Amino acid sequence: MTLRVAVIGAAGRMGQQVVDAVEHADGLELAGRFDVGDDLGDLGGADVAVEFTVPGASLANVLHCVEQGVHAVVGTTGWTDESLGQVRAALAVQPKVGVLIAPNFAIGAVLTMRFAAQAARFYESVEVIELHHPDKVDAPSGTAIRTAEMIAEARRAADVPSAPDATASGLDGARGARVEGVPVHAVRLRGLVAHEEVLLGSPGETLTIRHDSFDRASFMPGVLAGVRGVVDRPGLTVGLEEILDL
Numbered sequence: 012m013t014l015r016v017a018v019i020g021a022a023g024r025m026g027q028q029v030v031d032a033v034e035h036a037d038g039l040e041l042a043g044r045f046d047v048g049d050d051l052g053d054l055g056g057a058d059v060a061v062e063f064t065v066p067g068a069s070l071a072n073v074l075h076c077v078e079q080g081v082h083a084v085v086g087t088t089g090w091t092d093e094s095l096g097q098v099r100a101a102l103a104v105q106p107k108v109g110v111l112i113a114p115n116f117a118i119g120a121v122l123t124m125r126f127a128a129q130a131a132r133f134y135e136s137v138e139v140i141e142l143h144h145p146d147k148v149d150a151p152s153g154t155a156i157r158t159a160e161m162i163a164e165a166r167r168a169a170d171v172p173s174a175p176d177a178t179a180s181g182l183d184g185a186r187g188a189r190v191e192g193v194p195v196h197a198v199r200l201r202g203l204v205a206h207e208e209v210l211l212g213s214p215g216e217t218l219t220i221r222h223d224s225f226d227r228a229s230f231m232p233g234v235l236a237g238v239r240g241v242v243d244r245p246g247l248t249v250g251l252e253e254i255l256d257l
């Protein structure tokens with residue numbers, strides 16, 4: 012069966028790649044391209060909508076998809092417990108609809124998060140550095156926030172004490188932002204696409220886990236897996252791990 016796919020944010024960096032990936036994928040057909048100012052209507056009769064827009068617009072777009080009975084695959088960042096709760100509430104009245112929200116669709120980024128969580132309890136210190144193109148509007152990245160949350164959860168479960176840090180003075184921001192106690196640093200640099208490093212340290216050793224997306228093509232296999240998977244997964248799924256059975 013052919014799945015009809017609408018792309019919301021179709022004029023953006025990710026949206027353009029998704030349109031191209033859908034047009035070249037077996038068993039998928041482009042149902043429509045939507046960008047800012049367009050009436051989403053019935054999403055061109057789509058079965059699935061892929062949403063890559065901006066944090067301030069994504070929730071309304073996803074709620075519209077759910078109301079229309081259209082499954083959604085969402086890569087936009089900025090989700091909170093509260094906005095996820097609104098999606099769950101909307102899905103409760105559309106029990107056949109699936110929504111997949113993933114901070115990163117690159118397989119290596121998903122594995123980096125998983126490896127970092129596995130390693131986190133073995134080291135005294137851990138910090139996250141994310142590095143992106145300078146046109147990105149949010150910081151830190153959604154991936155870095157999720158990585159730090161997973162690290163913090165693993166350390167709490169293993170009763171690991173807070174990382175040592177003697178800093179008593181300095182410039183604001185020098186130690187990064189704290190996500191559940193884990194320092195997260197954001198670099199914006201022309202030439203980069205999307206990169207993340209997790210640094211772990213204990214006496215006499217460090218471990219560095221690094222992932223690099225050099226091209227947005229890296230996100231497309233995960234997006235297409237999400238499109239094919241979401242139709243059989245009613246309710247809200249957060250993270251591509253679920254779809255990949257990781």
Ligand SMILES: NC(=O)C1=CN([C@@H]2O[C@H](COP(=O)(O)OP(=O)(O)OC[C@H]3O[C@@H](n4cnc5c(N)ncnc54)[C@H](O)[C@@H]3O)[C@@H](O)[C@H]2O)C=CC1
Binds near residue numbers: 019021024085116
């Ligand atoms: N989950 C993942 O694997 C990835 C997630 N992202 C995230 O995806 C989002 C988009 O990233 P980019 O494509 O680089 O941004 P972009 O700025 O290139 O594209 C966003 C597009 O959304 C459109 N837009 C804005 N408001 C809209 C609305 N209300 N309705 C429809 N379209 C609207 C804009 O006009 C623009 O064309 C960001 O939140 C970014 O962090 C980016 C790359 C990978």
Ligand SMILES: O=C(O)C1=N[C@H](C(=O)O)C[C@H](O)C1
Binds near residue numbers: 114147148151206
């Ligand atoms: O804006 C981007 O480019 C990216 N955004 C996502 C994020 O914030 O984690 C995913 C990836 O890092 C690229």
